[in-house]
Amino acid sequence: MESLRSRSEEGERISEIAHSLPPIPVEGFTRAIQAVSYLLYALATIIVGLRVYVRVQRSGSQRAWGWDDIFAVVGWFPLWPSIVFLTFATQWGLGAHDSQVPDGMLPYYQIRVKEYMFYFEMIYFASSVMTKLAMAIMILRLRATKRYAYIIWGNMAVLGANALVCLVIMFVSCSPVPALWNEKLGYCRIKQGWIIISYAGSVVLAMVDWTCAITPFFMLRKLQMPKRRKITIQIILSLGMFGSAAGLVRLGYYHAYDTEKYPNESLYNWGYTILWTVFEGGLGVIACSLPPLGVFFKKFFYNSRGSSGTKSGPATSNVSGFPIFPAEPQFGLGTQ
Structure with missing residues (x-):
């Protein structure tokens, strides 16, 4: 008991020193992290703002606002609080x-x-x-058949299970939780808990992104629409794959979290994990909010020709950005 008390006191002393440190001048790679983060998140804010505008102001008499829009906005909202902590981190090294x-x-x-x-x-x-929930629901609005709906919902179940497991490991690996970054404040049951959930989380998130990006390719093959529309939708939905690629690149830097084994250049390597995280998160928000903006390019799509050579007409009118989406979200399962 006495050893735990003295250990906690030492942890408190270390914490006081850490929180009294002067900032480190922001330059070089650190400044690049800030610049990329501000730029990408500002772009995400503009895209999400346009999505809200389209849903609220450009949907006419039809009700276009759906659960995918709710999750997209909720997914965007935490970006700016995260920027605050990222800025603090860069100021201190x-x-x-x-x-x-x-x-x-x-x-x-x-x-x-x-x-x-x-x-x-x-x-x-x-x-x-x-954001991934928003993307999944948006894909289901492509009038998914049972087969593809099961794939998407199964994907979301895996995402939810992964999130729950990661949270449990995060909050039980060390007691109290601040011992995750200052082990002298308590003790850790799982010494490498942070590293474990970092690897597991990145792999599962990449799997979810790839599934959400690849599934529409098969769904769109059976839908009657001009080729130009199909290609554009596929490209936009594939942006999530670029985000997942950023997440996979991040895997190469997680070893630096183990400062006992890798004591050198830890802060520099941590910068790369955060930078690729910013790319993954920002591109995810942008990708899930781009499809509704197709309403600004109706002329481009209506003048495109399908595989049959006929022009697409207003019969496939759309309030969700692209003409293939129904006015109301389709959460049910279609036929085989």
């Missing part, structure tokens, strides 16, 4: 080389940066789950 850190202070800067990274990752994960 995220992306910095060891040579930029004052002598003997690296362990304390690691603790402070890792705390901000924890908050950032939690918010990002919530955003990513909501």
Whole structure:
């Protein structure tokens, strides 16, 4: 009992030092992390804003607002709070080389940066789950048959199970939770809990993205629409694959979380994990909100010719951006 108390006191002392550190000048790679994050999230905000505008102002007498829109907006909302913690992390060394850190202070800067990274990752994960739900529901609006609907809903079940397992591991691996970034504050039952959920979460999220990107390719083959529309929809839905690719690249830097085994250039390598996370999250939000914006390009789609050589007409009118989406979300299962 006495050892636990003294350990906690040491942890409190370390925490006080970590939170009294002066900021590290933002330059080089650290500044690039900030710039990319601000730019990508600003673009995501514009795209989501246009989506809301289309749904509210351009849908006419039909009710276009659906659950995919709700999840898309909910998925966008956490982006800016996550930017706050990302900015704090960069100010205290995220992306910095060891040579930029004052002598003997690296362990304390690691603790402070890792705390901000924890908050950032939690918010990002919530955003990513909501965005993928929005994408899944949007795909189901393609009048999915039973086979493809089962695939998409099964995909979402896997996503939900993964989120639950990751949260459980995150919150039970160390007690109290702040021991995740400052182990002296308590003790950890799962020494590498953060690394385990990072790998597991990235792999499952990539699998979900690829499933949501590939499934529509097979669904669209049987739908009667001009080829130009099909290609455009497939390209937009495939943007999620680029996000998942960013998540897979991130796997190459997770080893740096183990500062005992890899003590050098930890803050710099952590910067890459966050940068690729930003790409994954930002591209996910953008990809799920682009299809409704097809309403701005009606002339382009209505003047396109299908495989039969006939022009598409207003009979396939659309309030969801692309003419294949019905006015109301279709959550039911179609025929085989």
